[in-house]
Amino acid sequence: MAKVTVRYWAAAKAAAGVAEEPYDAATLADALGAVRERHPGELTRVLLRCSFLVDGDPVGTRGHETVRLAEGGTVEVLPPFAGG
Template sequence: MAKGTMRYWAAAKAAAGTHEEPYDAGTLAEAVAAAVAKEGRGGEFQRVVGRSSFLVDGEPVGSRAHESVLLPDGGVVEVLPPFAGG
């Protein structure tokens, strides 16, 4: 298991109720599942995260399966919901 930081932006930040929080997970899928399962988080957070893009230490995850994305110890996961405007 790796320990690091998940950072939330825009709608993800609002739905999470925080800008960032620690993760303790081996893969991106595990980190996202743990974040969704946190007490007090409802369906809106799950919906936003389900539509979000992710960066791991600045590198886009893209279409890779989240189960295959290994998280580094001390890493940063950015959760980027779809943005409107230009």
């Protein structure tokens, strides 16, 4: 398992009540599962609409269970943004 930082932005940050927090996870799916356990409720609903960056790279449509996390890495949780 890697120690990673999950950073929340906009609505995800508001729902989590924190800007970032540490997790131990091997994959993005593991990290998001741990987030859901720690923050049941509104954040779980917000995550359904989010996109994710892992160490600055967009996850896109890849399966979250296939996205490996590196020690000291960062997962950015990005809700949809308005504007153009």
